[in-house]
Amino acid sequence: MAGNSFGQLFRLTTAGESHGPGNVVIIDGVPPGLELSEEDLLGDLARRRPGQSKITTQRQESDQPEILSGVFEGETTGTSIAILIRNQDQRSRDYTEIKDKYRPGHADLTFDAKYGHRDYRGGGRSSARETSVRVAAGAVAKKMLRQFHGVEVVGYVRQVGNLVANVPDPETVTLADVESNIVRCPDSAIAGQMIELIERMRSERDSIGGVSELVATGVPAGWGEPVFDKLKADLGKALFSLPAVLGVEYGAGFRVASMRGSENNDPFVPADDQTPRIHTVSNRHGGMLGGISSGMPIVLRCAIKPTSSLPQPQPTVNRAGEATTIATKGRHDPCLLPRFVPMGEAMVALVLADHCLRQRAQMGS
């Protein structure tokens, strides 16, 4: 229970550090008969990969996955799938500074407090490098969801700093829309400004936060459990488990605080030509009622903090407890948002895949 597993039936377990030999995930519970190869993982891994564009960190990692088990003759066998991604760019660096200083906003001090020691190699297990295998597992989840129920999970950047995208219909955004620019914002009018802002942050040796929106379409009504494992609860946990997430909301989110019930409730309307089942026209409930999917698109948003590592000097304390300053020399992202998108999608897909199987276990389909 040291927290390296996620999910109940579609379940992943991970290991690996930023500057060790590599990262590995074991995915348990995948049904047999799904076509799967390393090719299927490359797309999302490339979207998460460092060094992918001028507005991300320049660390170079090819992130080439090796499927070690669970696939035979091009199909999943039903047994556990292990995927290994070796680290490549373990640049020999001068750890002297970081070794004895606590980086503000990082897990250095809390790791030390927890374990009584510190893996100072670029953050060790607390580095975002561990998300590579989450993204690989998420790609498997997406395949299963698409094949079983036609579910699609798409994420994008909704806000960078004070620049907020206009996305009137989240459920219509496609992967192509998202990938049409390097900041992954479907509002092309503002995407350019976001890129400029991020480049300015790099030049000012600073960083900037933002908001990512995540949308799942095609989810049948009925997924999620009524009490603790509400779909919103498992999605909330999934997104908060990603580095740098300080807030999660769905549907109307924090706006509900100032709303009346008569404004906020989404009235049910009968089935019609376009929607062959009872539905709502508005979607302030973000696709979940009582924590169970309603059949409407699931829409979530995450607040991502600005990167903590900064090339500019910041006041801090060393392990001896003395005041000092630190300026990170490593290669970091001036804004986490573009690379966050595939991570967020992966976590949403993993939760949905899990609840897909949970629903099938209890209800038979």
Added chain:
Amino acid sequence: MAGNSFGQLFRLTTAGESHGPGNVVIIDGVPPGLELSEEDLLGDLARRRPGQSKITTQRQESDQPEILSGVFEGETTGTSIAILIRNQDQRSRDYTEIKDKYRPGHADLTFDAKYGHRDYRGGGRSSARETSVRVAAGAVAKKMLRQFHGVEVVGYVRQVGNLVANVPDPETVTLADVESNIVRCPDSAIAGQMIELIERMRSERDSIGGVSELVATGVPAGWGEPVFDKLKADLGKALFSLPAVLGVEYGAGFRVASMRGSENNDPFVPADDQTPRIHTVSNRHGGMLGGISSGMPIVLRCAIKPTSSLPQPQPTVNRAGEATTIATKGRHDPCLLPRFVPMGEAMVALVLADHCLRQRAQMGS
């Protein structure tokens, strides 16, 4: 895995419906030797109880708990603790309307989609009535946390509609402050206005949302796991598992979206007379870094939607799929916030109790 259990080592499992015989919780993993009696549960149960004040629902429940096991001669034995709270006010009501109509904003339709049937007795398992035993379990968690580490968990109402309380130092708010008024807002200047607003909602047959803030002080640095079971992730799940929560944030929360790293990072400062360990002065990180507690107060906020059940007619659909209207006749809260506070505290305490034991399992203390 039907989602009626919560936690790994300090683990509760619940059962019960709104209008059945009662609700029961089994708490597993509580260390032996803790003094415990039904008395210890009454305080928080009274704070959650319906009918407690003029601004809550008028359903009357005494919520008298019976400890069925796990306590002997006034102390926990180390074996599983079962607590039963029988329902009393199962008023014989006319279910005709609700039985065949889907209430907007409720789980009626999603339950039906999930299970193929519906427990229409006031919401069945999806009613907030199930939180009574969560609050009882939370009281046990609070006792353990206080005794083992001096941890205190206090929640309060931060916002109702557009009325936002001024709470400059969340970590200094006491239970007495919170309980000084029936809306549970420590800013007495605005509490009166909140009460008025809620009463106005009732008279207008409407409801209003809000924000609750939850604070845990005394949590040692080092709790939480580095990857999936980050403390923030488990707290996020815990709070999203409560009815009506549409958003959760901690520390600076959604404000980080428009901040720079140089603004947002909390610099570490050396130990001093008042704080005998490395700490931060600001607390935009809300007491968690890398998902692990930093020793600073943990500060979270939840967005709570306005009650969905409304005495005014709302458009909806019946089980036959035809358009109709519904006006709830039951006794409901015009604002969920005052009764949410003990529920939110309970969930925070349960997560902390779990991670307290998890830390002890791996690290020995």
Added chain:
Amino acid sequence: MAGNSFGQLFRLTTAGESHGPGNVVIIDGVPPGLELSEEDLLGDLARRRPGQSKITTQRQESDQPEILSGVFEGETTGTSIAILIRNQDQRSRDYTEIKDKYRPGHADLTFDAKYGHRDYRGGGRSSARETSVRVAAGAVAKKMLRQFHGVEVVGYVRQVGNLVANVPDPETVTLADVESNIVRCPDSAIAGQMIELIERMRSERDSIGGVSELVATGVPAGWGEPVFDKLKADLGKALFSLPAVLGVEYGAGFRVASMRGSENNDPFVPADDQTPRIHTVSNRHGGMLGGISSGMPIVLRCAIKPTSSLPQPQPTVNRAGEATTIATKGRHDPCLLPRFVPMGEAMVALVLADHCLRQRAQMGS
């Protein structure tokens, strides 16, 4: 993880002590739509009940179950089912002796070592009284298995002392055969001798061990997981989790130690008129190959030790560490076997119900 839950998808959690208010079980994961009432539980509870015949303990318990949740209008709802069985015969007794002495063969000393205290009320949580709610849950599992797949689970007494029953075709034994005598042995020729032996044990203030055989028919091929959660592994755990079980075997069991492969392998034979699928004629593999059900009857045996509590004086040690003697005054079974049968059946049914749902989760049926 204090071990009061069992199963993954069909999952029970229990609480309760021998001389407290009662025992409770929460069953999570039961599919909706199963007809269920307290009546369904009474049969097996009566078979487990103390005081049922002259060869069992004379403690009187009616073991009347109350379903607290999860059933509405006579059918399971899909949400968690809580069942409460209150204790009745909590005879005011003189605990002086037992309070300070460790009963040989009992958990007194190990409980004390574990928890640092002792619930001396008749064994507390380590009493076989906790099995009452397992049997109730097992009755629910049996209903589901029968309805979904026609699975039947039947147990009986195979051996008492040196008296071994002749049961040539375990898969043909019916509940009626088992219940045709109070010792629950389908070999009526030897059942009478077994009863005499048990009565002699009582008169000699001693007890006697035995072997119970458990048979599940109708289990489809394919249940069980290939590595850790082999069906044989989960069944083994289930049976070892019952009090007094010192050995478990299936199929040829310990006899395989002296067999050759050419003798032990069960050859596969083609489908024929009576068995419309590939099968084996012999069943030394006890219905499981590679830990996965083969479609043949599952046949297990448990070795049950003679009751440890004896009315005759036995040497032991008190809590002060001094030598003393103890003679149990309570009402105990001179042979555990007759009452073990429904407990063993329940545990087998619970494991099968769990794997039934697990198979459905991953494979869809």
Added chain:
Amino acid sequence: MAGNSFGQLFRLTTAGESHGPGNVVIIDGVPPGLELSEEDLLGDLARRRPGQSKITTQRQESDQPEILSGVFEGETTGTSIAILIRNQDQRSRDYTEIKDKYRPGHADLTFDAKYGHRDYRGGGRSSARETSVRVAAGAVAKKMLRQFHGVEVVGYVRQVGNLVANVPDPETVTLADVESNIVRCPDSAIAGQMIELIERMRSERDSIGGVSELVATGVPAGWGEPVFDKLKADLGKALFSLPAVLGVEYGAGFRVASMRGSENNDPFVPADDQTPRIHTVSNRHGGMLGGISSGMPIVLRCAIKPTSSLPQPQPTVNRAGEATTIATKGRHDPCLLPRFVPMGEAMVALVLADHCLRQRAQMGS
């Protein structure tokens, strides 16, 4: 919940097949600060390795482990440890026969029934090859148990066919005694006969079963949970999860069936010079009372069936359902016992390591 994880707090998750790229284990929950390197794993891996002596299979595997994570500067970090063992001898073989025939005694038919397909490469996931990483994980568990509590786990061969070793004091057998001959039997008088018998089986193209005894010394009183997760239950599951195990017993085992309580009970005796705590002189309870360790040596026995794969022709059925014969051409063990010993030890050590941490979680030490 597809059964590729084991343990609650000291938890392993595995993946890998007989003839795929390799096997991998992720161990979660290991405390930080344990010295660990690949060297520590080699001893037990060599004892499990195929091709180790003339009485085992001649498949050649060097079983060289690579630690991918969780160890830094020679010590465990507290985060998840991944160990990879690549397969080497994936001899290009003629699968034609095995591909379409069900080998008697193997999981071929049950895998097919479960998953709807078959990984015919030497058994795929159901091959004993997956135990390599269990043994590696067991070596880590042994290190922790030895360092924390001085616990030692030793296994040996007690019986091969009708040859039964004389081992009067199981708790005194050392690793050196066990390793003094290739059959791993500490009774040197009979070890030679066992080796001869196994060689004869190979020459007769047959195989032979046996019994392995497993002993854990130094286990403190108090480990194990009182109800479902009794120490005996978790040990029973662990051993039944190994291939070819058809029976498990501890202490007096199946002999209790014909014993009286007055014979079977182990009387407690006061502490004395050699044993500074209350103990028993006899150990018919095998070190566990009420499923909780008593402080006496834990003694278990497993019945292992004769290898199912035989070079001699056996009647069987092909996938088309037609009668045929099969003679396995692969390289198999004529007796599984010598290589079973380290597997059995590993599973015992993993269970004890898990309960060590569970005890610490709830009780603090």
